[in-house]
Ligand SMILES: O=C(O)C1=C[C@@H](OP(=O)(O)O)[C@@H](O)[C@H](O)C1
């Protein structure tokens with residue numbers, strides 16, 4: 316995790332020649348978190364291959380260790396976990412430091428809510444601003460209790476309830492973190508926990524719970540509403556997990572290859588779960604040449620290789636219903652829109668305001684700083700595309716401890732006249748520690 320005495324690492328990204336080559340991105344962050352959590356709750360030894368070794372996932376590993384799971388790294392990306400069984404987590408001796416990771420925080424709050432223990436959650440200044448009421452509210456109904464900082468924020472202390480009360484809950488916000496927190500709490504509650512999801516969100520928790528042997532069913536109604544039912548007091552069996560490459564990380568070389576003239580880049584082993592693949596659909600609608608080859612299934616998730624060629628893009632007005640399937644990809648989608656021909660209008664994106672930074676304001680300010688005309692809306696942004704003309708450039712861009720802002724403007728720098736300076740590249744280590752070496756491998760850096 317970023318240490319308080321570390322110094323920011325400002326970095327300038329400059330116009331790149333045509334990008335070329337074949338690369339892979341690190342393991343999926345959402346799946347990596349879940350693989351450690353569920354392995355820690357299984358009885359016996361699980362093996363995880365392709366685990367993302369980014370700071371967010373390491374925060375999850377440290378927390379699970381602090382509660383009794385044995386977690387060891389055998390080689391790069393290869394880990395094994397001795398679980399303690401559902402209900403078997405131990406009281407941690409010290410506060411759980413969640414660093415920058417909303418997923419670790421919210422999912423672990425759910426996991427612990429039905430255990431007989433007390434835990435304190437802390438985080439960095441970005442995470443400490445993010446709303447936790449979305450999980451404390453349903454988890455309180457299950458019997459957990461909370462002492463929070465003002466505004467239901469971190470640091471907070473929770474007391475789990477054992478036995479917990481199973482919950483029947485309709486999600487008021489389209490959030491896989493909230494859905495997963497409730498399902499994970501339901502694992503150790505007697506009876507059936509049900510989550511009704513009016514707008515589908517990433518379904519990695521459901522897939523992996525089923526893989527570990529939990530009794531979980533998903534019914535989809537005519538209007539697309541999903542009803543997820545989980546039988547509690549589950550016994551999880553250890554698994555061999557293979558984590559696919561993270562589509563949210565692949566987004567950055569994908570947009571870079573579309574924008575830098577003459578590029579052709581292959582990105583191998585990318586997760587293509589439909590609940591995550593919205594950016595590929597959007598970029599194709601904008602005219603992006605993205606070919607999927609070797610489509611296959613790995614470890615219960617669809618995977619493929621992407622061949623991306625530089626393309627002239629046109630502006631779009633995407634359907635807000637698509638938001639959950641590309642929620643973390645909007646910052647880099649805004650960079651693509653800013654270089655497209657014509658205006659793009661993005662709406663229905665209130666959730667972007669409560670990520671690692673307020674991603675609407677942070678992107679709007681950064682885009683203006685590199686010469687793009689934008690109008691910030693309450694729930695989105697209007698971007699005037701430059702029709703392929705390189706960004707004038709500038710900076711330093713204030714990234715606000717937000718890895719996706721840093722990587723998005725790094726991509727913008729590759730198609731700029733004067734370069735784009737990022738105020739601090741350290742946050743990239745939370746989700747994509749090999750981002751800069753990967754850019755080098757495709758010829759984006761001198
Ligand atoms: O469940 C997950 O792993 C995640 C869900 C999303 O958050 P929300 O559920 O808050 O939308 C996403 O932004 C985050 O990066 C990872």
Ligand SMILES: C=C(OP(=O)(O)O)C(=O)O
Pocket residue numbers: 371415416417418419643670671719746
């Ligand atoms: C929002 C993100 O992650 P988290 O909520 O886990 O901090 C992200 O990775 O873009």
